[in-house]
Amino acid sequence: xxxxxxxxxxxxxxxxxxxxxxxxxxxxxxxxxxxxxxxxxxxxxxxxxxxxxxxxxxxxxxxxxxxxxxxxxxxxxxxxxxxxxxxxxxxxxxxxxxxxxxxxxxxxxxxxxxxxxxxxxxxxxxxxxxxxxxxxxxxxxxxxxxxxxxxxxxxxxxxxxxxxxxxxxxxxxxxxxxxxxxxxxxxxxxxxxxxxxxxxxxxxxxxxxxxxxxxxxxxxxxxxxxxxxxxxxxxxxxxxxxxxxxxxxxxxxxxxxxxxxxxxxxxxxxxxxxxxxxxxxxxxxxxxxxxxxxxxxxxxxxxxxxxxxxxxxxxxxxxxxxxxxxxxxxxxxxxxxxxxxxxxxxxxxxxxxxxxxxxxxxxxxxxxxxxxxxxxxxxxxxxxxxxxxxxxxxxxxxxxxxxxxxxxxxxxxxxxxxxxxxxxxxxxxxxxxxxxxxxxxxxxxxxxxxxxxxxxxxxxxxxxxxxxxxxxxxxxxxxxxxxxxxxxxxxxxxxxxxxxxxxxxxxxxxxxxxxxxxxxxxxxxxxxxxxxxxxxxxxxxxxxxxxxxxxxxxxxxxxxxxxxxxxxxxxxxxxxxxxxxxxxxxxxxxxxxxxxxxxxxxxxxxxxxxxxxxxxxxxxxxxxxxxxxxxxxxxxxxxxxxxxxxxxxxxxxxxxxxxxxxxxxxxxx
Ligand SMILES: [Ca+2]
Ligand SMILES: [Ca+2]
Ligand SMILES: [Ca+2]
Numbered sequence: 001x002x003x004x005x006x007x008x009x010x011x012x013x014x015x016x017x018x019x020x021x022x023x024x025x026x027x028x029x030x031x032x033x034x035x036x037x038x039x040x041x042x043x044x045x046x047x048x049x050x051x052x053x054x055x056x057x058x059x060x061x062x063x064x065x066x067x068x069x070x071x072x073x074x075x076x077x078x079x080x081x082x083x084x085x086x087x088x089x090x091x092x093x094x095x096x097x098x099x100x101x102x103x104x105x106x107x108x109x110x111x112x113x114x115x116x117x118x119x120x121x122x123x124x125x126x127x128x129x130x131x132x133x134x135x136x137x138x139x140x141x142x143x144x145x146x147x148x149x150x151x152x153x154x155x156x157x158x159x160x161x162x163x164x165x166x167x168x169x170x171x172x173x174x175x176x177x178x179x180x181x182x183x184x185x186x187x188x189x190x191x192x193x194x195x196x197x198x199x200x201x202x203x204x205x206x207x208x209x210x211x212x213x214x215x216x217x218x219x220x221x222x223x224x225x226x227x228x229x230x231x232x233x234x235x236x237x238x239x240x241x242x243x244x245x246x247x248x249x250x251x252x253x254x255x256x257x258x259x260x261x262x263x264x265x266x267x268x269x270x271x272x273x274x275x276x277x278x279x280x281x282x283x284x285x286x287x288x289x290x291x292x293x294x295x296x297x298x299x300x301x302x303x304x305x306x307x308x309x310x311x312x313x314x315x316x317x318x319x320x321x322x323x324x325x326x327x328x329x330x331x332x333x334x335x336x337x338x339x340x341x342x343x344x345x346x347x348x349x350x351x352x353x354x355x356x357x358x359x360x361x362x363x364x365x366x367x368x369x370x371x372x373x374x375x376x377x378x379x380x381x382x383x384x385x386x387x388x389x390x391x392x393x394x395x396x397x398x399x400x401x402x403x404x405x406x407x408x409x410x411x412x413x414x415x416x417x418x419x420x421x422x423x424x425x426x427x428x429x430x431x432x433x434x435x436x437x438x439x440x441x442x443x444x445x446x447x448x449x450x451x452x453x454x455x456x457x458x459x460x461x462x463x464x465x466x467x468x469x470x471x472x473x474x475x476x477x478x479x480x481x482x483x484x485x486x487x488x489x490x491x492x493x494x495x496x497x498x499x500x501x502x503x504x505x506x507x508x509x510x511x512x513x514x515x516x517x518x519x520x521x522x523x524x525x526x527x528x529x530x531x532x533x534x535x536x537x538x539x540x541x542x543x544x545x546x547x548x549x550x551x552x553x554x555x556x557x558x559x560x561x562x563x564x565x566x567x568x569x570x571x572x573x574x575x576x577x578x579x580x581x582x583x584x585x586x587x588x589x590x591x592x593x594x595x596x597x598x599x600x601x602x603x604x605x606x607x608x609x610x611x612x613x614x615x616x617x618x619x620x621x622x623x624x625x626x627x628x629x630x631x632x633x634x635x636x637x638x639x640x641x642x643x644x645x646x647x648x649x650x651x652x653x654x655x656x657x658x659x660x661x662x663x664x665x666x667x668x669x
Contacts, residue, residue, distance in 0.1 A: 095569050251603075266339070294333070297330065411542070413578070415532060435508030559637070562580075624665065644657045
């Protein structure tokens with residue numbers, strides 16, 4: 001979901017209303033592994049692996065590892081051959097393949113390195129190794145070679161055979177698995193373009209030929225044993241090359257799918273066969289931007305309008321490489337049409353609170369049935385008071401079903417009372433810890449992604465309390481702070497930091513108490529004990545995360561359908577999925593939807609987050625409203641809630657009433 005940041009209080013150095021006590025402990029506990037740490041851990045592991053590998057006789061260890069990965073791949077692919085194999089199976093298989101690849105990516109890379117080093121040991125030259133890699137990679141080259149040296153075999157079955165034969169002669173264990181991998185891959189790729197199948201064929205035959213060619217070109221005084229070893233290594237290298245190509249192959253496979261995976265998770269495909277497709281139901285999608293040429297949504301567009309006053313260049317929280325939100329909005333709209341292929345889309349671009357209000361007014365004027373907005377405001381309290389919340393409730397009062405995400409903040413949220421046992425006016429997040437760490441990775445620095453922190457608090461005794469928010473860099477220097485003055489009741493209890501980090505490492509968030517301005521008492525001993533403070537760190541996981549009540553505005557809108565996230569493949573609740581209750585005690589989320597799904601908009605990359613799950617639920621609401629447009633938002637929510645896949649008997653603040661399931665619509669008729 002995209003954090004739309006609209007109320008940004010400027011912070012200036014002259015705005016300080018209290019002295020800064022520099023006594024936040026610089027010795028922060030490192031509980032958050034950052035990318036740098038993970039990288040060096042992986043380095044260590046791969047070095048150890050490599051050392052042990054090299055001692056294994058005749059590379060059988062390397063081969064075993066490659067075969068181990070390959071076995072998993074083959075076992076997945078075999079599912080496609082079964083009689084019950086269908087689009088669903090294929091969707092699951094490509095996902096599992098992707099997972100296998102991801103899980104073994106480092107091992108594959110480390111094996112590749114080991115093999116290369118072994119080859120260099122034998123040949124004494126790096127150039128030979130490079131040449132081989134080029135042979136394997138350059139499609140055009142290997143294609144020429146294929147035509148030259150294997151004119152007799154032009155069909156893929158024959159090619160696979162030739163690999164099997166060559167494997168038989170070279171390796172003790174005939175590589176039937178290799179063959180299966182090749183042919184199954186061809187099977188599953190049938191539907192693809194002819195050029196793709198051609199390249200697959202070329203891959204198949206290139207192994208054998210490149211070995212021979214390169215052995216011939218060695219022109220060295222190598223012993224027979226060394227030549228044998230060398231050939232073996234090249235063979236392993238080719239095997240591995242196939243595995244390292246998996247990611248690309250899988251991505252292409254996924255792009256062949258007509259709809260995103262979640263459609264099957266929620267059984268919407270079954271409902272489609274009953275003629276329920278969201279026909280004549282009007283769905284407004286509010287997002288940053290849309291690609292109107294996207295082939296899945298193009299035919300569904302009934303209306304478009306941009307309410308954006310200009311590009312703000314804001315970062316969306318779950319952005320996948322684009323900064324303009326084009327992919328995000330398009331992916332959301334796409335998923336709605338996956339679930340409700342005949343829905344009429346009203347696409348409205350917005351990225352501020354004012355633009356949001358205008359877009360909702362437009363949707364109301366156009367009498368839409370559903371509004372989906374995969375965005376939220378972590379800088380507003382979920383106590384029902386915000387103008388965003390009220391606007392959502394207004395739309396609902398017009399009979400519009402409003403679907404919003406719970407948020408992705410379960411690990412980026414802290415909420416609690418002010419604790420100051422040492423009476424220095426600095427809050428202690430934990431015993432002796434006055435700084436809540438956030439880990440800034442190198443990639444965040446390079447991407448200039450800001451540290452965005454919001455502090456909200458309530459005043460239950462109708463008091464006026466003044467807290468401030470401070471950010472320290474890894475060296476312990478205060479690099480930013482927000483010290484707005486809260487003096488009268490109308491002063492908003494809010495502080496915000498927006499800081500672009502220049503160095504990686506552990507930063508720390510601090511909260512200080514600046515006094516109770518009504519009493520004129522600025523001493524730490526007089527700190528309000530009933531005030532609840534709430535921190536959202538938009539882009540960084542915090543050291544002391546509180547998942548409870550991490551939902552964001554407008555999840556607090558009465559009657560809205562609030563959606564959490566469950567992984568579409570493993571069925572587990574996503575650890576980032578924001579939980580309820582809201583600050584005014586409303587249960588949230590109401591339901592959960594599937595994420596980790598493929599869209600055209602993200603070009604086959606998996607789409608995670610409550611932004612991905614919101615449109616599944618909006619899509620289901622659309623199906624429910626077909627021919628039934630008079631159903632109230634309450635009816636829709638109630639019916640949706642009672643027809644979930646139940647994992648618990650009672651609603652909970654992590655998954656609400658459970659995973660949505662459209663199948664009741666198919667059973668109704
Ligand atoms: Ca303290
Ligand atoms: Ca303040
Ligand atoms: Ca809260």
